[in-house]
Amino acid sequence: MNLLALQISCQEQPIGPHRIIQHLASCRDTAFRKEMVEEGSTLPLSSSLATQYVQELLGEKIVCTLDDGRTVKGTFICVDRLSNIILTNNVVEERTIHTADYSQYKKSSLSPSYIDTQLSMKRHLGQAMIPGSRLVKVELEETTHEKILKSLARESS
Amino acid sequence: MSESNIPASDGKDLPETVGRDFQPKAAMVDITTMLKDAASALTFESPMIHTDSFNLQDSMAALEIMDQKMDCCEVPASAMLIEPTEQQNDKDERMIFPRPAPTGLDDVIDALPWDELTIEDAAFIALENVIRLESLLSGSSVVESTYTCLYSHKVVLEDMHKRLDPCMSLTEQMKAIMQTPTQKGTIAQRSVFASTLLLVELTDLIRGVILNADIYEEEDFGTSTFNIASFRRPSEGFTLKIVLDEISSIEEESTKLDQYDNQDAFEAIRLTLSFQKDLMVAVSSLARLSGKTIRKEVEAAQQSIKSAKKKLQDTVPIFARLKEKQSDSVKVILRRTFDPFVNRPLVGNSPVRTIVFRDAIDATNEMIRMVDEVDWCVCKVILKANSLGRIRRMMRPVSSESANILTRSLLVLNLYFDELIFGQYSLPEMIVRYMRQLSHVPDSIVNLPTTDAFLNRLCKPVYDTLKLMALNRNRQRSYLDIMLGDWSALREEAYIADMTNHQDSGSHSELQPHFSLYVISTTIELMDNYVDLGVELELLCNEHELTIAYWYRDFLLSSLLTQLNTMRRYKLDAKKQVHQDAEQFPATVSGGKPQKGGKKKGKNKVSVANGASNRTNRDDLSITPTVEDIEEEVEYLFLNAKRFLCRGIVRFFVSLNQAGLIKENSFDFTSNEMIYQKRFEPFIGIHQPPYLTYDDYLKGSDFTKLTQNNLVSASSDSFSVAKSLIDQALKHMSKLDPDFLPIQVEEVKQLSKVCVANSVYLQRLKQLTVGGKTNAKLTLDMATHRHFCTIKLG
Numbered sequence: 001m002n003l004l005a006l007q008i009s010c011q012e013q014p015i016g017p018h019r020i021i022q023h024l025a026s027c028r029d030t031a032f033r034k035e036m037v038e039e040g041s042t043l044p045l046s047s048s049l050a051t052q053y054v055q056e057l058l059g060e061k062i063v064c065t066l067d068d069g070r071t072v073k074g075t076f077i078c079v080d081r082l083s084n085i086i087l088t089n090n091v092v093e094e095r096t097i098h099t100a101d102y103s104q105y106k107k108s109s110l111s112p113s114y115i116d117t118q119l120s121m122k123r124h125l126g127q128a129m130i131p132g133s134r135l136v137k138v139e140l141e142e143t144t145h146e147k148i149l150k151s152l153a154r155e156s157s
Numbered sequence: 158m159s160e161s162n163i164p165a166s167d168g169k170d171l172p173e174t175v176g177r178d179f180q181p182k183a184a185m186v187d188i189t190t191m192l193k194d195a196a197s198a199l200t201f202e203s204p205m206i207h208t209d210s211f212n213l214q215d216s217m218a219a220l221e222i223m224d225q226k227m228d229c230c231e232v233p234a235s236a237m238l239i240e241p242t243e244q245q246n247d248k249d250e251r252m253i254f255p256r257p258a259p260t261g262l263d264d265v266i267d268a269l270p271w272d273e274l275t276i277e278d279a280a281f282i283a284l285e286n287v288i289r290l291e292s293l294l295s296g297s298s299v300v301e302s303t304y305t306c307l308y309s310h311k312v313v314l315e316d317m318h319k320r321l322d323p324c325m326s327l328t329e330q331m332k333a334i335m336q337t338p339t340q341k342g343t344i345a346q347r348s349v350f351a352s353t354l355l356l357v358e359l360t361d362l363i364r365g366v367i368l369n370a371d372i373y374e375e376e377d378f379g380t381s382t383f384n385i386a387s388f389r390r391p392s393e394g395f396t397l398k399i400v401l402d403e404i405s406s407i408e409e410e411s412t413k414l415d416q417y418d419n420q421d422a423f424e425a426i427r428l429t430l431s432f433q434k435d436l437m438v439a440v441s442s443l444a445r446l447s448g449k450t451i452r453k454e455v456e457a458a459q460q461s462i463k464s465a466k467k468k469l470q471d472t473v474p475i476f477a478r479l480k481e482k483q484s485d486s487v488k489v490i491l492r493r494t495f496d497p498f499v500n501r502p503l504v505g506n507s508p509v510r511t512i513v514f515r516d517a518i519d520a521t522n523e524m525i526r527m528v529d530e531v532d533w534c535v536c537k538v539i540l541k542a543n544s545l546g547r548i549r550r551m552m553r554p555v556s557s558e559s560a561n562i563l564t565r566s567l568l569v570l571n572l573y574f575d576e577l578i579f580g581q582y583s584l585p586e587m588i589v590r591y592m593r594q595l596s597h598v599p600d601s602i603v604n605l606p607t608t609d610a611f612l613n614r615l616c617k618p619v620y621d622t623l624k625l626m627a628l629n630r631n632r633q634r635s636y637l638d639i640m641l642g643d644w645s646a647l648r649e650e651a652y653i654a655d656m657t658n659h660q661d662s663g664s665h666s667e668l669q670p671h672f673s674l675y676v677i678s679t680t681i682e683l684m685d686n687y688v689d690l691g692v693e694l695e696l697l698c699n700e701h702e703l704t705i706a707y708w709y710r711d712f713l714l715s716s717l718l719t720q721l722n723t724m725r726r727y728k729l730d731a732k733k734q735v736h737q738d739a740e741q742f743p744a745t746v747s748g749g750k751p752q753k754g755g756k757k758k759g760k761n762k763v764s765v766a767n768g769a770s771n772r773t774n775r776d777d778l779s780i781t782p783t784v785e786d787i788e789e790e791v792e793y794l795f796l797n798a799k800r801f802l803c804r805g806i807v808r809f810f811v812s813l814n815q816a817g818l819i820k821e822n823s824f825d826f827t828s829n830e831m832i833y834q835k836r837f838e839p840f841i842g843i844h845q846p847p848y849l850t851y852d853d854y855l856k857g858s859d860f861t862k863l864t865q866n867n868l869v870s871a872s873s874d875s876f877s878v879a880k881s882l883i884d885q886a887l888k889h890m891s892k893l894d895p896d897f898l899p900i901q902v903e904e905v906k907q908l909s910k911v912c913v914a915n916s917v918y919l920q921r922l923k924q925l926t927v928g929g930k931t932n933a934k935l936t937l938d939m940a941t942h943r944h945f946c947t948i949k950l951g
Contacts, residue, residue, distance in 0.1 A: 048198070050191045050192075050194035050195040050198065051195045051198055051199075051206065053188075053191050053195065054191065054192055054195035054196075054206050055206055057188075057192075058206070058207070058208045059208060062188075063185065066222070066223070070222075072222060077207060077208045077211050077215065078205055078206065078207035078208070078211050078215070078216070079192060079195070079196050079205065079206050079207075080196065080199065080204055080205045081196055081197070081199040081200075081201075081204050081205075082196070083192065083193055083196040083197075085192075086207075086211075086215065086216065086219045087219075088215070088219075093222065097256070097257075097266070099265065099266050099267065117265065119257075119265070119266070121257060121502075123502060125220055126218070126220075127215065127218050127219040127220065128219055128220050128221075128222050129216075129219040129220065129221045129222065130222055131221065131222065131223060131224075132196070134222075134223055135189075136189075137187055137189050138187070138188050138189045138192050139185040139186060139187055139188065140185065140186050140188050141183050141184070141185060141186070142183070142184040142185065142186050143183070145186040145188065
């Protein structure tokens with residue numbers, strides 16, 4: 001799959017009708033997603049190798065990014081056909097909030113010097129399931145990635 | 158991700174879950190494609206890639222992020238329409254996550270309104286606080302009610318206190334010593350502080366009362382605080398002082414105003430603060446009754462409650478006027494200061510209840526009703542109920558009307574303390590007086606040591622029967638399950654006590670088992686209540702189950718009436734004996750006064766044993782019925798009426814069965830007999846009255862030998878008798894204090910309606926059977942009376 005196709009598929013994530021009004025991405029969010037996709041992804045492997053890779057990935061810490069900008073970090077224990085992922089072991093969800101979203105009520109006191117601050121909010125969960133339809137990116141630490149690749153190389157030889 | 162601009166506070170005051178910036182990450186590799194490729198290669202035969210230890214429980218326990226039911230932080234989209242900026246061309250909608258809890262008045266996310274607060278704002282904030290209080294009393298937890306007011310958070314209250322306390326700096330303290338300290342802050346600010354302080358104080362007080370009483374259930378009240386910190390008051394009476402100062406300040410200020418200048422807003426704040434203050438004073442007083450001044454304290458609390466109710470009622474039209482003129486800025490202020498989702502992250506990830514706040518008028522009316530309940534459920538009961546019979550009659554509406562958990566908790570807390578019922582009456586004495594109200598228990602029995610021992614034994618079970626009425630209806634049924642076992646065991650002890658007393662008293666007359674009769678009659682009442690609750694809670698709901706329920710109730714009520722008739726006969730015989738003796742030996746009967754001089758004067762000497770002086774009162778044998786006699790008579794009539802109602806309904810159901818209008822239930826995994834055994838399982842261990850089996854029911858409800866017409870007539874007669882008994886009771890009820898009525902007037906009307914409606918539908922059944930129709934529509938209506946159904950034929 002080339003980069004353009006990946007970009008298109010990220011933009012056209014299947015979203016149920018009840019979510020449309022809630023989750024239409026703002027310009028900011030869309031830009032964020034484009035930015036992530038343009039950062040580049042690893043070269044796709046063959047299906048069987050990808051399966052082996054994912055099997056080696058079990059038990060490792062991964063970071064999943066959802067389509068509203070949230071990230072969820074935890075230990076990977078399961079994935080299914082629809083790319084629903086289950087993470088466990090002190091799962092931490094991190095989201096960005098913009099102070100301007102809450103300050104907009106006081107329009108009359110919104111001074112020109114007001115600065116929109118981004119804050120991150122964390123939520124600790126025991127075990128979480130990331131819906132595949134909302135999944136945009138999955139990341140792994142480089143050292144772990146290399147370790148898995150070496151392991152796969154050893155097995156194939 | 159762009160670098161965030163560092164706010165002036167440097168983020169040090171932010172809660173743990175909020176970070177100022179993202180932490181620096183290790184180098185990450187994007188493996189999205191690989192994961193998705195692997196996922197898409199999975200088949201139905203092998204649908205997952207998972208660890209060896211992964212199991213079904215793991216998959217079920219995992220929280221589905223973004224799912225509105227599972228994920229508590231996924232609040233209903235506060236879909237924000239953002240004003241288009243220069244960069245944006247279209248209006249966009251997106252999810253705004255719940256804001257974190259405030260860190261002070263100058264919160265980083267959004268500073269709380271303070272300098273710009275007006276009187277109108279303060280009035281509406283006070284009203285919203287009342288709505289939160291009502292939500293708390295209706296069962297919401299503190300994080301779903303009180304602490305949705307951002308001002309009520311500990312750090313904000315501390316901040317407000319710091320800003321408004323006139324004596325914080327040394328200079329100001331010196332000034333305070335020299336002269337009266339002037340108040341800091343505006344009236345609006347102080348009013349918001351006072352109102353919020355009252356909300357927090359009332360929350361802590363109410364939680365304390367309910368936890369101490371320990372009769373709540375999950376559906377009554379959410380007790381968890383989810384570790385939210387509560388503002389610590391600097392001293393005892395701090396809140397009351399602040400509120401009283403503020404109320405007098407408002408009164409002073411409002412006299413300076415022009416007639417049409419914000420008068421309504423001032424008055425609204427004054428009344429709301431006064432209401433909250435009166436409620437706080439009343440509840441804290443009722444929660445701490447003790448000593449010899451109980452009646453005075455309860456009377457004072459009752460006055461406070463009535464005053465609180467009046468003030469709240471007076472706020473309704475004022476707020477209605479204020480709402481008509483409510484400005485947009487007030488609405489904005491309210492949106493900024495009340496956030497129902499601010500504490501959502503604290504609540505955890507188990508399914509949470511929807512946070513519901515009533516509309517202002519509904520909330521105020523509901524609050525008025527709850528405040529009124531404290532008066533009639535608690536204050537009146539403590540002040541007026543001076544006998545066991547009256548306590549039971551006054552507590553019955555508490556149970557049947559499902560009074561608020563705060564009210565029921567206050568009642569239970571005060572039910573028995575300082576070793577006295579309501580801190581006033583000895584329970585053994587009350588039990589004896591009650592037994593004497595129902596039957597004749599002679600002095601020779603009452604003064605025996607075995608009587609003392611058995612009365613002390615009876616105290617706990619009798620207390621339990623009273624406490625039972627303060628539980629919610631569901632819990633009552635499960636508690637009855639346990640109590641029936643206790644009372645069943647008491648029957649043996651009662652019999653032994655009766656035998657011992659009979660021997661010790663040296664009486665040659667026939668044994669009169671007073672204690673056994675009392676214990677058995679109480680046991681039957683509890684059994685009847687158990688079946689009754691089964692019908693009310695819809696555990697017995699279809700035609701077959703209701704037939705069984707009413708059939709069993711007919712049996713229980715008949716047994717109860719038999720016991721009561723025996724007791725009444727003893728009393729009547731004793732009355733006749735006393736008055737025959739009075740006519741025959743007028744000089745020797747003391748008529749209830751203790752003999753002076755200590756000289757024995759005939760067999761009717763009134764003896765005074767240790768601790769039993771109150772038990773030798775002979776007023777219960779007066780030929781003229783007392784007020785309590787009439788109350789018991791009315792209760793007796795209603796028991797009889799209910800017995801005939803049950804009988805009539807059973808016959809009605811049997812007629813419908815005979816006419817083919819009710820189909821027999823068929824089950825694959827159970828049977829009617831098993832359902833019957835399960836429903837009446839607690840009765841198996843009770844020896845008197847004996848447990849009736851399913852076969853007994855089949856025999857008892859077998860009217861095949863009667864024709865349809867005879868059956869319908871029998872049923873109709875039962876309803877007529879029930880109706881006439883109700884009418885008879887109604888005549889007596891007009892002479893009684895409404896607080897001591899065994900049944901409320903409203904319920905009497907409902908029972909009458911049931912009798913009349915069922916009679917009418919019986920006639921309809923007659924017409925149908927004559928006409929040979931067997932396909933009429935049958936509806937069971939419990940709306941008229943929740944314990945007795947109206948069987949409607951369409």
